[in-house]
Amino acid sequence: MKKTTGNNVRLGLFISITIALFVAGIYFVGDRQQLFSRSFHIYGIFKNIDGLQVGNNVRFSGINIGVIGGIHQLSDTSVSVRFVVNESSRKFIKKNVSAVIGTDGLMGNKVVSLIPGSAGQPEISNNDIIATIRPVSMDEIMCKIKITADNAASISTDMAAIMDNITEGRGTIGKLLMDTSFANNIDKTIVNLKQGTGGFKRNMDAASHNFLLKGFFRKKKDKAKQ
Amino acid sequence: MESYPAEYLFTKSLKGFFEEVGQLSRFAARFFREVVKPPYEFKALMNQSYIIGYKSLPLIAITGLIMGMVLTIQSRPTMAQFGAESWLPGMVSISIIREIGPVIAALIFAGKVGSGIGAELASMKVTEQIDAMEVSGLNPFKFLVVTRVAATTLMLPVLVIASDAISLFGCFLAVNLKGDISFHLFFTQVFSSVTFNDVFPALIKTFFFGFSVGIIGCYKGYNSVKGTEGVGAAANSAVVIGSLAVFIIDMIAVQLTSLFN
Numbered sequence: 001m002k003k004t005t006g007n008n009v010r011l012g013l014f015i016s017i018t019i020a021l022f023v024a025g026i027y028f029v030g031d032r033q034q035l036f037s038r039s040f041h042i043y044g045i046f047k048n049i050d051g052l053q054v055g056n057n058v059r060f061s062g063i064n065i066g067v068i069g070g071i072h073q074l075s076d077t078s079v080s081v082r083f084v085v086n087e088s089s090r091k092f093i094k095k096n097v098s099a100v101i102g103t104d105g106l107m108g109n110k111v112v113s114l115i116p117g118s119a120g121q122p123e124i125s126n127n128d129i130i131a132t133i134r135p136v137s138m139d140e141i142m143c144k145i146k147i148t149a150d151n152a153a154s155i156s157t158d159m160a161a162i163m164d165n166i167t168e169g170r171g172t173i174g175k176l177l178m179d180t181s182f183a184n185n186i187d188k189t190i191v192n193l194k195q196g197t198g199g200f201k202r203n204m205d206a207a208s209h210n211f212l213l214k215g216f217f218r219k220k221k222d223k224a225k226q
Numbered sequence: 227m228e229s230y231p232a233e234y235l236f237t238k239s240l241k242g243f244f245e246e247v248g249q250l251s252r253f254a255a256r257f258f259r260e261v262v263k264p265p266y267e268f269k270a271l272m273n274q275s276y277i278i279g280y281k282s283l284p285l286i287a288i289t290g291l292i293m294g295m296v297l298t299i300q301s302r303p304t305m306a307q308f309g310a311e312s313w314l315p316g317m318v319s320i321s322i323i324r325e326i327g328p329v330i331a332a333l334i335f336a337g338k339v340g341s342g343i344g345a346e347l348a349s350m351k352v353t354e355q356i357d358a359m360e361v362s363g364l365n366p367f368k369f370l371v372v373t374r375v376a377a378t379t380l381m382l383p384v385l386v387i388a389s390d391a392i393s394l395f396g397c398f399l400a401v402n403l404k405g406d407i408s409f410h411l412f413f414t415q416v417f418s419s420v421t422f423n424d425v426f427p428a429l430i431k432t433f434f435f436g437f438s439v440g441i442i443g444c445y446k447g448y449n450s451v452k453g454t455e456g457v458g459a460a461a462n463s464a465v466v467i468g469s470l471a472v473f474i475i476d477m478i479a480v481q482l483t484s485l486f487n
Binding site for chain 1: 275279283387391417418
């Protein structure tokens with residue numbers, strides 16, 4: 001009899017502890033999904049929710065303040081998303097808050113970030129519809145990258161053609177860089193220029209000693225001395 | 227030794243299989259009839275729950291602890307390649323709670339409890355104790371089968387919850403072998419990954435695992451033949467068929483869960 005009672009006590013203790021663990025687990029899981037805390041609902045209308053799912057987190061200033069409670073397609077271009085937000089965060093969220101869909105890390109789940117509005121606005125009410133910002137999808141980014149890559153390819157083709165022309169000495173720059181006779185001509189021009197300026201100096205020296213122009217040069221010298 | 231054509235042997239074994247399935251179904255139907263009919267054997271149920279549940283706890287706890295640690299240690303190198311070691315608690319906890327915890331605990335349970343029930347009832351059958359109970363006016367099915375099957379059905383979910391909790395603790399220990407994470411942060415990460423969709427389907431299927439292990443063990447023991455040789459055969463087939471039933475139920479449960487999700 002004593003043994004049976006002892007066994008029953010052990011069994012009862014084991015079952016009670018396990019059920020307590022289970023209830024605690026359920027509480028923590030439910031608490032994360034705002035099931036056991038006071039919450040309010042707000043709505044956002046998106047054109048494209050980009051894979052957002054019920055249960056994804058809602059963040060405000062980087063803090064998880066709620067979850068996605070429901071997603072309903074309204075028309076072919078609009079999807080209504082219901083946010084279940086912790087009541088304690090309501091005082092920080094103003095009427096002009098806006099929502100944007102992002103990704104948690106590089107490969108993480110989708111997350112909705114609430115972007116604070118300007119100060120001085122009243123706090124948000126239950127069932128309010130908030131503004132949404134169209135998320136930039138990966139497809140759009142890839143599309144833009146493709147256009148940039150196409151342009152880069154076109155530019156590099158043109159550059160290759162220009163470089164070919166230059167290498168072959170075609171065009172002004174090509175001649176300037178590749179034509180040796182052109183360089184020789186420039187050399188000769190510079191030699192001629194030197195000789196020309198030397199001759200001009202000698203002429204000017206001779207002119208300064210000429211009796212007709214002597215007075216003009218003397219006056220210039222006096223002015224320079226003053 | 228007589229030799230039979232292959233078609234005959236195939237037909238015979240197929241017929242034998244369906245006959246076995248039919249008899250097991252009748253046995254299960256009888257259980258459902260008897261379980262609701264008074265008088266209820268609460269004392270025997272409590273005793274069986276103690277033997278089946280409480281006494282299986284150490285084995286299942288050790289298995290759970292090792293499972294949580296091994297799963298974490300094995301996953302770490304792959305996660306580290308992506309710099310995603312911080313995802314270990316979430317990933318391992320989902321694996322344990324959804325699938326590995328219930329299935330491994332049910333297999334261990336089938337090995338320990340299924341064989342025990344099969345051997346116990348088979349030895350009672352061959353020593354004619356069951357017949358003696360019938361003669362003395364007791365309902366042996368109610369006393370022996372109903373209490374055992376009810377105990378396995380109710381105790382396996384409790385054992386799985388305990389095993390899951392211990393596995394998560396094992397995971398925490400293994401994460402801390404090479405890393406450094408606080409107990410609070412670990413469980414925050416675990417509970418931020420787990421949802422009700424992970425917990426409830428996994429828990430519901432453990433009732434079916436427990437029922438199948440119990441009913442198969444009892445069926446094999448209760449219908450044991452061939453004397454003492456039959457005791458070993460009953461224990462062996464209770465484990466083998468019970469384990470197979472666990473996998474089949476698990477496959478059906480996964481299909482149903484994905485259907486409802």
